[in-house]
Amino acid sequence: MIAHRDPPANASPPRRDASASTTTAGDIEEFYAANVNTLTLQLYAYTGDLAAAQDVVQEAFCRALPRWDRISRYDDPAAWVRRVAWNLATSRWRRLRSGVDFVRRYREAPVPGPGPDRVALTAALAKLPETQRRALVLHYLADLTTRDIAQQEGVAESTVRVWLHRGRTALAALLAETGMEYRHG
Structure with a gap:
């Protein structure tokens, strides 16, 4: 058994090795707790x-660990x-x-909903056969020529002209039912 003796009153405190850690893992765990x-x-x-409070406090402790x-x-x-956590917050x-x-600065202005004319036009287009609808949309909205549409669809240019003629005729009749006038132009 080793006997413990107190150091003499005039003795200087023991020096720690500069390369040795001054704290242990338990010290920081106790401090954290x-x-x-x-x-x-x-x-x-x-x-x-x-x-957010938990996040910044955890981050502050993580930053304290290596130091x-x-x-x-x-x-x-x-x-x-505490100072580190407050700075992080x-x-x-x-x-x-x-x-x-x-x-706030770059928010787009709200776009108004479609008007009654657009709703009626969309509903009428939906009732057309797919080929006529596609020809009308490509010609009037995408500004494609009958030649461009024919190449894209793999049909003769005369077929596209027939689709456009029949589509315009059917669209005019459908819009007339809603009271909206179809103006080709």
Whole structure:
């Protein structure tokens, strides 16, 4: 059995080896356990968001870990972790605010819904045979010539002209039923 003896009163404290760690893993675990809830509560009160508070506190502890030998010697290591967590929360808030400002600034103007004429035209086009509908859309909305449509569809140009003629005739009759006048032009 080894007897423990107190050092003489005039003896200087033992020196630590500079290369040896001044703290152990248990030290930071104890520090974390003692401070995580308090810091999270403080940051929750600051941010108003529990998940965000937990995130910034965890990040602050993660940043403290590689510096723990130095931070543990501070008079108040919790103050360092708290400051880092508050800085992270403030940065997060600024990023969110910038994002909201960006959205406000560059938001597209709301597009009004389709008018009654467009609704009637869309409904009438839907009633046409597919070939006639496709020919009308490609010719009038995509500005393709009858030759371009014929090449795309793999048919004779005269077939496209027939589709367009029959499509315009059927469309005029369908729109007349709704009270809308079809103007070819």
